[in-house]
Amino acid sequence: MDEPRWLDETEMAAWRGFVEATNLVARRLERQLKDDAGLSHTQYEILVQLSAAPEGSLRMTDLADRLVTSKSGLTYQVTQLEKAGLVGRRSCPGDVRGVIAELTEQGWHTLRAAAPGHVAAVRDTLIDVLTPQQLAALADSLNTVADRLRATDA
Amino acid sequence: MDEPRWLDETEMAAWRGFVEATNLVARRLERQLKDDAGLSHTQYEILVQLSAAPEGSLRMTDLADRLVTSKSGLTYQVTQLEKAGLVGRRSCPGDVRGVIAELTEQGWHTLRAAAPGHVAAVRDTLIDVLTPQQLAALADSLNTVADRLRATDA
DNA sequence: AGCGTTCGGTTCAAATTTGAACCAGATTCG
């Protein structure tokens, strides 16, 4: 194990910033959603992903891919949302094993009700804090990272 | 509740990128640390913060501030690390209530052993994926966000 | 058709996280 390449000052700043911003933003938004809409961020993300899919429905596996949770974690949360009446399960035509999660009427309604407050919070914590240039740069960098990880995960 | 300002394309890209990169990077590094060093990222962060402090020790409250966990979460993790022999608790001179967490010899050793692999993984997932310009821009944006949140949390 | 492998989802126990309640030691004023 030879001497590794340590991080220089900028690299360290990027990394510390990443860790810190990540946690702080997550914490802040978690609370906002819980307080204002009674949803965890995970649950909100599930609703968002479903709402963006055709018919407001997705197969469990596809949903798990888009979110970044374990399969069992998804099963758990979908069950919670089902109990709350926001999501339903249907079986998947053509594959008996498959399960399709689908937004209910109430799910759509809850999401529409939660979205404005959440967007405002996102602006407040992340978007409006930065200049347009910073924001564009951030989007560029983070998407590079995300794409790269998506690719190498497979 | 009037019509909110929705996110435009760049804003949305930044936000989605943030959520996605955040989760993917966290997941990746969590696994790396667990596999290679038997530590969770939280635990590793505790060791790092302690190692950066004078004497390798910090008061619980200060530690909780630097990490971004709840007080009870910190108590739990420090107890775990104590069981593992990486951290010790001392009482705080001058304030009977206070507790100081302190790296043990073994804690230093474990951290030194874990660091190279972790740094390599950080490079791999985040740093080396970006150009120097992207990296500098990322550091700039994220630190702006973090600083701003630190300020408004108080 | 038959066999071995992969896939999709759930179940389970164990580890972690969180917020609220709590306790004892500080602080602050009147």
Added chain:
DNA sequence: CGAATCTGGTTCAAATTTGAACCGAACGCT
């Protein structure tokens, strides 16, 4: 001094997350 309040840390129950084990169904091949 002494009551009222605040602080630092732990404890507790409840919610969540994770990975491993599992089961039945689909697939690839012979």
